[in-house]
Amino acid sequence: MMLHVSPQSTSGAIAKGEVLLNVENVSLRFGGVKAISDVSFDIRKGEVRAIIGPNGAGKTSMLNCINGFYFPQEGHITYKGVRRQKVRPHEAASSGIARTFQNVALFKGMTTLDNIMTGRTLKMHKGLFWQLLRHGPAMTEEIKHRRKVEDIIDFLEIKAIRKVPVGKLPYGLQKRVELGRALAMEPELLLLDEPMAGMNLEEKEDMCRFILDVNQQFGTTIALIEHDMGVVMDLSDRVVVLEYGRKIADGTPDVVKADQKVIDAYLGVAH
Amino acid sequence: MAQSATDKLDTFPKLLRRNAASRGSRTAFRHKDLGIWQSWTWAEVYEIVRAYAVGMKSLGLVRGDKVAIVGANRPKLYWSMMAAQMLGAVPVPVYSDAIADELAYVLDHAEVRFATVQDQEQVDKLLSVSERVPRLKTMLYDWGRGLRDYDHTHLHPIEAVIAQGRARLSEGPDVGAALDAEIDSGAGDDLSIILYTSGTTGRSKGVMLTAGRSIAAATDTVAFDHLSDQDEVLAYLPLAWVGDHYLNFAQGLVAGFCTACPESADTAQADLKEIGPTFYFAPPRVFENLLTRVMIRMEDAGSLKRRMFHHYIAVAKQWGEKILNGQEVPLSARLSYGLGNLLVYAPLKNALGFSKVRTAYTAGEAIGPELFSFYRSLGMNLKQLYGQTEAFLYVTAQPDGQIRADTVGPATPNVEIRIEDGTGEVLYKSPGQFVGYFKDAEKTAETMTPDGFVRTGDAGFFEVGTGHLKIIDRAKDVSKLKSGDLFAPKYIENRLKFYPNIKEVVAFGQGEDFVTVFINIDLTAVGNWAERNNVVYGSYQELAGHPDVYSIIAAHVDAVNAQLAAEPAMAAAQVRRFLILHKELDADDGELTRTQKVRRGFVGERYAPLVKALYDGSAEADISTEVTFEDGRKGVISARVKVRDATQFPATTTAGKAA
Numbered sequence: 001m002m003l004h005v006s007p008q009s010t011s012g013a014i015a016k017g018e019v020l021l022n023v024e025n026v027s028l029r030f031g032g033v034k035a036i037s038d039v040s041f042d043i044r045k046g047e048v049r050a051i052i053g054p055n056g057a058g059k060t061s062m063l064n065c066i067n068g069f070y071f072p073q074e075g076h077i078t079y080k081g082v083r084r085q086k087v088r089p090h091e092a093a094s095s096g097i098a099r100t101f102q103n104v105a106l107f108k109g110m111t112t113l114d115n116i117m118t119g120r121t122l123k124m125h126k127g128l129f130w131q132l133l134r135h136g137p138a139m140t141e142e143i144k145h146r147r148k149v150e151d152i153i154d155f156l157e158i159k160a161i162r163k164v165p166v167g168k169l170p171y172g173l174q175k176r177v178e179l180g181r182a183l184a185m186e187p188e189l190l191l192l193d194e195p196m197a198g199m200n201l202e203e204k205e206d207m208c209r210f211i212l213d214v215n216q217q218f219g220t221t222i223a224l225i226e227h228d229m230g231v232v233m234d235l236s237d238r239v240v241v242l243e244y245g246r247k248i249a250d251g252t253p254d255v256v257k258a259d260q261k262v263i264d265a266y267l268g269v270a271h
Numbered sequence: 272m273a274q275s276a277t278d279k280l281d282t283f284p285k286l287l288r289r290n291a292a293s294r295g296s297r298t299a300f301r302h303k304d305l306g307i308w309q310s311w312t313w314a315e316v317y318e319i320v321r322a323y324a325v326g327m328k329s330l331g332l333v334r335g336d337k338v339a340i341v342g343a344n345r346p347k348l349y350w351s352m353m354a355a356q357m358l359g360a361v362p363v364p365v366y367s368d369a370i371a372d373e374l375a376y377v378l379d380h381a382e383v384r385f386a387t388v389q390d391q392e393q394v395d396k397l398l399s400v401s402e403r404v405p406r407l408k409t410m411l412y413d414w415g416r417g418l419r420d421y422d423h424t425h426l427h428p429i430e431a432v433i434a435q436g437r438a439r440l441s442e443g444p445d446v447g448a449a450l451d452a453e454i455d456s457g458a459g460d461d462l463s464i465i466l467y468t469s470g471t472t473g474r475s476k477g478v479m480l481t482a483g484r485s486i487a488a489a490t491d492t493v494a495f496d497h498l499s500d501q502d503e504v505l506a507y508l509p510l511a512w513v514g515d516h517y518l519n520f521a522q523g524l525v526a527g528f529c530t531a532c533p534e535s536a537d538t539a540q541a542d543l544k545e546i547g548p549t550f551y552f553a554p555p556r557v558f559e560n561l562l563t564r565v566m567i568r569m570e571d572a573g574s575l576k577r578r579m580f581h582h583y584i585a586v587a588k589q590w591g592e593k594i595l596n597g598q599e600v601p602l603s604a605r606l607s608y609g610l611g612n613l614l615v616y617a618p619l620k621n622a623l624g625f626s627k628v629r630t631a632y633t634a635g636e637a638i639g640p641e642l643f644s645f646y647r648s649l650g651m652n653l654k655q656l657y658g659q660t661e662a663f664l665y666v667t668a669q670p671d672g673q674i675r676a677d678t679v680g681p682a683t684p685n686v687e688i689r690i691e692d693g694t695g696e697v698l699y700k701s702p703g704q705f706v707g708y709f710k711d712a713e714k715t716a717e718t719m720t721p722d723g724f725v726r727t728g729d730a731g732f733f734e735v736g737t738g739h740l741k742i743i744d745r746a747k748d749v750s751k752l753k754s755g756d757l758f759a760p761k762y763i764e765n766r767l768k769f770y771p772n773i774k775e776v777v778a779f780g781q782g783e784d785f786v787t788v789f790i791n792i793d794l795t796a797v798g799n800w801a802e803r804n805n806v807v808y809g810s811y812q813e814l815a816g817h818p819d820v821y822s823i824i825a826a827h828v829d830a831v832n833a834q835l836a837a838e839p840a841m842a843a844a845q846v847r848r849f850l851i852l853h854k855e856l857d858a859d860d861g862e863l864t865r866t867q868k869v870r871r872g873f874v875g876e877r878y879a880p881l882v883k884a885l886y887d888g889s890a891e892a893d894i895s896t897e898v899t900f901e902d903g904r905k906g907v908i909s910a911r912v913k914v915r916d917a918t919q920f921p922a923t924t925t926a927g928k929a930a
Binding site: 146147150151153154155157159160162163209213216217 | 304305306307416417419420534535537538541
């Protein structure tokens with residue numbers, strides 16, 4: 001299945017557009033610990049961009065900088081032509097950046113439907129007054145959003161768990177629900193932090209298909225962190241490799257795979 | 272139904288046209304889409320199918336073409352069948368979970384030129400075998416996700432085909448008139464559908480069914496079960512299976528009832544509850560799983576609820592079936608049952624989606640009497656039928672009021688049955704029976720007798736007094752004891768397996784003096800008993816060899832012997848000796864097939880010393896067998912297995928006491 005689909009989407013069928021997000025000389029320190037030092041790369045519109053690297057390379061920190069969890073001490077991030085040094089998570093969210101987390105961060109007691117519905121919060125405009133009235137404009141708005149959410153549920157094939165509290169779901173499905181919540185924001189840039197961690201092969205294949213379909217069907221730009229090299233090389237258009245907070249390689253999967261520094265970083269090198 | 276017009280209503284498109292005219296505003300189909308039940312009336316369906324047919328015609332579909340249908344139960348796939356039939360083409364539904372190789376064989380054998388499929392998964396599967404199916408040119412799909420970048424020269428969304436047909440129909444009256452002529456030129460002798468049998472032995476065979484016969488059969492059973500356009504079904508069975516095509520498609524068009532399609536296969540259970548069908552079919556396995564789930568959830572319920580549940584289930588067990596069958600019941604029992612209905616049965620049936628079920632059927636394999644009467648005692652009219660693809664389903668069915676767990680009922684209206692002497696094979700002649708296997712005259716001749724009867728391959732007998740048919744086994748598996756008495760291993764095995772403590776049984780006796788069995792205990796059920804009775808055990812082997820466990824199993828074997836004694840044909844095949852195997856039969860060791868059926872011959876050879884002990888009168892025997900562990904390593908299990916004698920009962924001639 002995967003083998004059949006992936007070559008079609010990665011063979012360059014999608015025209016890669018202009019730079020959507022540009023990271024310039026970003027450095028991030030926690031006290032004396034340098035998490036990221038002087039990293040620059042860009043993410044182009046419509047591409048699947050992977051960030052890889054050994055443990056502690058600064059991948060998640062990088063994502064956190066992009067969506068405003070962390071503020072880099074040096075450097076700038078330009079998103080949609082706007083250059084900024086500081087951005088807050090809600091600003092990032094309202095400007096079209098959505099993300100999923102390495103450890104699933106859902107509301108465990110709420111149903112799948114409600115969890116995904118929370119992804120629409122930013123797009124709800126009727127105030128508390130109308131919400132309390134329930135009927136009238138708030139209802140109309142809710143129905144509109146529900147439709148969108150149902151589209152996502154259909155897309156991710158999680159119809160059977162629509163009304164199930166997510167705490168009861170297996171891990172692989174929780175990850176899918178989390179992707180659903182991110183998609184509910186209709187993001188332009190989707191940040192996925194290890195979307196396949198802890199999944200079995202079948203779940204991984206499903207997730208790959210969903211990621212590709214999101215990219216293809218909605219034209220969403222995707223930046224993902226992933227450890228499964230097979231997945232990374234199949235999915236992504238370009239890969240950036242970090243090690244100890246520095247960028248050691250950047251390019252298409254084939255280029256990166258052949259890079260000596262990358263091989264050394266992953267396999268170790270004799271000293 | 273207008274009797275005078277039946278002679279003209281000999282094809283499904285004509286029935287669709289009638290339904291659109293006579294009950295146009297009644298709902299014909301429902302489908303849950305994006306969380307909401309969408310519905311279509313008969314008039315709307317007729318309009319869509321007409322447009323669809325015109326669209327297919329402009330893609331080149333002509334009379335006699337075969338159209339593969341691959342996917343789950345979705346309205347558009349049912350409409351594909353209707354549209355194809357409207358043009359005189361023959362739909363060939365294919366199991367959507369079939370592996371590519373099987374799919375390629377069927378598509379090629381059926382000579383399909385068109386395929387309508389559900390989604391990308393099926394498109395990919397068909398593309399992957401396209402080289403082996405050279406005639407297949409055009410593919411239509413229902414759900415376009417992921418297909419955007421595919422080459423669309425021979426690939427079309429069904430929606431677009433319908434739109435195109437609609438546009439052509441609006442151009443002028445000629446197109447519509449031509450289509451009407453197509454519908455009118457269809458006749459009862461036309462091939463209506465080819466259903467491929469799943470083929471447990473060898474390659475699948477294409478069962479050819481004609482429109483006239485199909486409708487005749489469906490008309491009979493619609494009358495038999497009093498189905499009308501007020502009814503509603505949930506279509507969740509595979510499209511390629513005769514059960515779905517008969518119960519939902521054919522009966523739906525004949526009776527004009529509504530067919531609801533679940534949102535997806537995973538949601539069928541929840542959708543069932545929302546729809547509340549009035550007519551329901553499920554294999555015994557489904558009923559068993561539902562019961563298990565109910566029981567497990569009751570164990571987790573609060574103590575008040577649990578006690579109430581168990582109390583009223585006991586009441587239902589005692590009186591429920593009698594009340595359902597309209598027997599004499601004391602007033603106090605009626606009151607108690609009524610209260611139980613209010614507090615337990617009705618809410619339970621609601622939770623299962625059975626609140627509105629008027630008629631439910633089960634078939635396919637033997638159903639345990641306990642399981643069967645559980646549902647019946649709740650007031651659900653669950654019945655059994657026996658049928659085949661070749662018969663276009665019904666051969667026998669239980670009429671209301673004559674329901675039993677251990678028979679499949681008398682012949683359905685207009686069905687003739689005879690039992691072949693010697694082999695005991697069941698032969699029938701039915702209104703819906705097939706006209707032959709597609710491109711396989713040899714197999715057709717093997718199956719059909721010169722005087723027009725069809726061989727079922729199953730052995731059975733009519734119960735004395737009631738005229739109910741009992742199916743005992745596949746005819747080829749039935750053999751004789753040395754005395755010449757009938758030995759039907761599966762019949763005995765199933766009887767024993769109805770006890771929850773017994774998981775698997777292997778019966779021996781071909782050419783021997785008497786019948787013996789191997790028994791596998793069910794670790795969950797017996798383990799549960801052990802826990803409650805403070806029986807300590809360290810392994811399956813230890814529990815299986817425990818004397819108390821032997822006593823429990825011995826009681827079950829004796830009870831089965833008593834049942835067998837009451838059946839003249841089976842009395843001689845009572846179990847004389849049995850043993851409990853020291854290990855579970857396992858597919859990894861080749862003892863079971865992957866579908867969990869016992870490979871009797873293989874087991875007999877593998878455990879030859881034990882079989883010998885069963886027949887030479889020894890009280891125990893040593894055995895060591897190689898086993899394969901889950902990680903693939905091999906090991907050897909050795910054990911000393913005890914053999915026990917079972918009580919024998921004299922054959923009684925009074926029938927009817929059984930089970």
